[in-house]
Amino acid sequence: MKKIFFLFCVFYSTITFCQETFYLEGTLAKSKIYMKIEVYKDDKETSLTTTYFYQNSLKDIRLEATLKNETYTFFFKPDNVITEKFYLKKGNNNHFEGSWYNAEGKQFPVQLEPINFSNYKSNLDPYYEKEKLNLVKCKFLEFKKQKTTLYNNKEFIWYSEKHCDSDFFRLGTNFSEKNKARINPVLENIHIENTLAQLNCASTFEYSEGKGIEGNSTITFLNENLLGFETSMFWDCGGAHPDFGTNGYLIDLNSGKNYEIDDIIAFDKSVTTEKQSDFSGFSKYRSTYFAPNLLAIITSIEHFVKPKDGDDSCDYTNTEYWDFISWNYTEKGIEFTPYFPRVERSCEESFLVPFEKLKKYKNPKFPYGLN
Template identity: 30%
Template sequence: MAPSSARAAPEQLYEGIVGTARVVMTLAVDKADASGQYFYLRSRLDIDLSGRIRGQTLDLESRVTGDKLHLTRSGATLSGTLTTAKAQRLPVSLRPAGAPEKLPADLPPKLSVYERWHLAGLQFTAQQTETINGKTIRWYREPLSGIRLFRIESGYPAPALTAVNHALARNQWQDVSAWFACTGYEGGPGTDTAEAKRPWLGTRHVSYVWNASWSCAGAAHPDFGTTGYSFDMRTGRILKLDDLLRFGTGPVPAEESDAWYSYRGKRFAPGVVALLKRYHPQEMLKPAEGDDDGCDYSDPDVWDFPGWALSEKGLWLGAYFARVQRACDAPDWAVIPWSALGLKPGERP
């Protein structure tokens, strides 16, 4: 990690043509070094770039595809050639990129301009409907990435439906953006799995789990993750774990504060272990001495920042282990029943 006093190299955004294909490129220049990425609008997958600058000349290469670019700067534009790994030479013409047009609605607010270019002109395709607990959902798919997520069409008050469906659309665009940003070592998609489990639609809550696994070029190793999303269907508000599971008599400290991190480690995680031992005593037994492959769910450290979701049975918590034991992550059995959460009657499903 760079020292906090170091300034990030300024990024320059370009759009243009390679051969006959439209591309968007971002470059960060730091003295004689340049790095960045670009994508073809037909596929949107990022291609890494790194190289050197000599005067007005840039020589860049992709570790993933083997593409080599020889570019010359003329004013604000770049031109030159791209040579593929198969020695095919293509002309390149790039100009500064403005703001992307035809952006979808409900984009996540923190996307960079380059990430917004990734999504420009895309839209979701409506697919089949499904009825769950008397309520109707419809699935939507983004064609290039194949990322699917549902929207809720009936069963809850209209204002809450509107708010939650906007949030679901933002989540889906965030997942599409992540898919485009993860290119595999062969130049194709690096995301192996990116899918939502069938959601739970309760009387007052909606919850779903997003599973993803990936092997992005340049990353230290393949990885995977499980993330839960839950909503209060009376208000449309996104729920946080601290809304549902609290330990101690005082209020939960402000999220991301030093006091909150201390609370999660010293009070929350031990409290979770105590609850799980009560309701899942066998699963929470400490592995036998010498069993290096055993999963020690009695260790509070694996529960301080768990994934979570809601279901008919209660609150599911997903343990998180160090990489060498990631196979122990997120066991299905780790459910705390609704009756143990101490919620008011109006807060229960």
């Protein structure tokens, strides 16, 4: 059995800080549930964060929590009204047991034990595997065919996921068997990751309905070698500030590789050498070469002018907004979207640069032409 709880302590000259994490599975009455408990301790206080979900729902429920006299108390309190509460005791081998109560005081027994993660396997990106309960959710995802569409006379099959609002596509019947075998697992993983984001989108203010992230995916480019598409999302997961964003993909139909913008465009040879091993080097390339060159190209098309003093118009002439752009590969060229501070996010819009203006900057390692 893999280790199923983690204890991490840091010792300073005056204080000690410890973090202990429990990953648990078991029953609430007859329902199967999964829970994560994180305990933070220092010399002055103990604090907890807790999340759980039902196997038949998979949607996170984020609980407020306290630990007193060896009793773990978890409760959900939307609109300052407690709708459910757990009282649990930790026993031998990190087994937890106790009771759950609803708002009317109805009581059900709770039995939890450490998760054996060897029962839960996935091909998730390491970023998503950091949240270990994602491995559990992957086992219970169910995708169902919804519709078929055409793009450049090629068929795309769209699927939804049973537990939440999460739609995405796969290659259809008139793609080659080789393309489908190579690419559909890549597309399925993207769909899984989008679904996990939706299922994990929760707050202590209200129960999740699996709709906290509104989004859509649009196919924007297709030839015999490359598939380009864009995902756009608006999310409100209970934080102080809802947010939005887009993400562009360019996938090689022959290899399954997903190209980043620096794989496609290189404004300096430094980005064509071995991948930057640290963020500072990558950031230097973006600020020194990428942003000013890209801005010059787009300005030659859009004729940006710096706003006058007192004019609160969007300042597209500021190179800092072009360091870490969003991008989308389309039939006519590449669309670039600058990144503005949160208070100016309404300034974000896409600007199309035709392939002709980018050809001389093509990364020599990119195996295809820009067209």
